[in-house]
Amino acid sequence: MTKHDIEVTRRGVLATGAATAAVLAVQAAYAQPIVPLASLPSAKVSLVVNGHNEDLTLDTRTTLLDALREHLHLTGTKKGCDHGQCGACTVMVNGRRINSCLTLAVMHQGDKVTTIEGLGTPEQLHPMQAAFIKHDGYQCGYCTPGQICSAVAVLAEIKADIPSHVTGDLLPHASFSADEVRERMSGNICRCGAYSNILDAITEVSGETA
């Protein structure tokens, strides 16, 4: 296989998803018309990722998630379902949590992106990272970067007076409770079921008692 073939194969894999990846990887070099990479539409985008300026020229189809993982090699952000259903890809853009799999990198010109790597480092953990460790807020750890980014944003959203589905009265300022956290974290799925420990970690960081 030449380098060119590998590129095409990889695109086939990205476009089709993991389920059929193995089949495609074999077929792609033979069955797919080989599109010269230069002819695929690309665009330039500048992002500020964890405080660093990043200038990228990307195939327009590149999601923010793939730009972070495949181009900037920030692999802390995880790809779970790639359809906005699991929350593993949660990052913060201009201070708000989003699913990085359901947005294109080129749509984020000038945006400030914070990933799990930008929240804290192994030497200097963010309080939420430290609390997840203390309370065992994970088992396999795959959903954890998304859970932690979401958890940090959830506390900020309560502070910013954003109500939720379980908020009793819409008029007073939003407030913290265990039910509020459970509802607000529902976009982050944990197949290991570490939910109660995740709740404990978030509660500790909030400074409240649930």
Place this chain on the structure above:
Amino acid sequence: MKPFTYERATSASAAAAAAADNPGAKFIAGGTNLLDLMKLQIEAPSHLIDVNGLDLDKIEPTQDGGLRIGALVRNTDLAADKRVRKDYGLLSRALLAGASGQLRNKATTAGNLLQRTRCPYFYDTNQPCNKRQPGSGCSAIGGVTRQLAVIGSSDACIATNPSDMAVAMRALDAMVETIDPAGAARRIPVADFHRLPGDTPQVETALQPGELITAVTLPKPVGGKQIYHKVRDRASYAFALISVAAVVQPDGSGRVAVGGVAHKPWRVEAAEGEMPHGAKAVAEKLLAGAKPTDENAFKLPLVERTLAAVLAEARA
């Protein structure tokens, strides 16, 4: 995803004109529905017009005492807006019942109105679907129909509209404001915005090619108790089996729109005269002519009982 070219629109009229110039073009706002469908190649635009840079992200009072919600206002911001919480609680509640915190941070008012059905066969590109591929047939008819429509459906399509927000907008008599590629503006009552499937289930709204939504307006507040009750398979982060959006006045009169039962938010104004007589009387008129399948017939009593719960809550 199929390759596509990309541009950032600089004005609403330029965006609409660009769409008219590019027959394969689509607008992209939050991207949370469009990109999902593009990954599955259910949507395959050859050009994307990013509208996120347009100045359409404000919520402003209108001259007649209502609110104008810009097309790009995010679902989170709309639900959290103080005026919406106070005067249009139904809308806040419906938004907060939908999707997840992450998704609501991206999802826009226009994109939410235009989100496509969650019919499982529409998503399965190996199966015929008249909505995805006009004329190919409907796999849902005779298939698994638990989540699908019980009323207003056709021999071509029995899909439902999945939006929670749209149900509240329907009960609140919202208006959709648009601009077309020639620069002409028009207003479409939300009642006429979504279509029934008929013979053309691929045509879901009254929008013309290239027409851009610029805002949604709400008439002046109607008061009353405003309740959105969504029934789903899990307590959070799931689409509705059915939902009931109601405005109930102190004298028992009011309005009700239902989600999860049809190709559009379902409201029958004539049924609302029965509101003081209770849920059974309303549901009988609201759902007259329903054609459920064995699998989704449960939706009819579920609507009635949910409405009964809503009316009891309103009286409490």
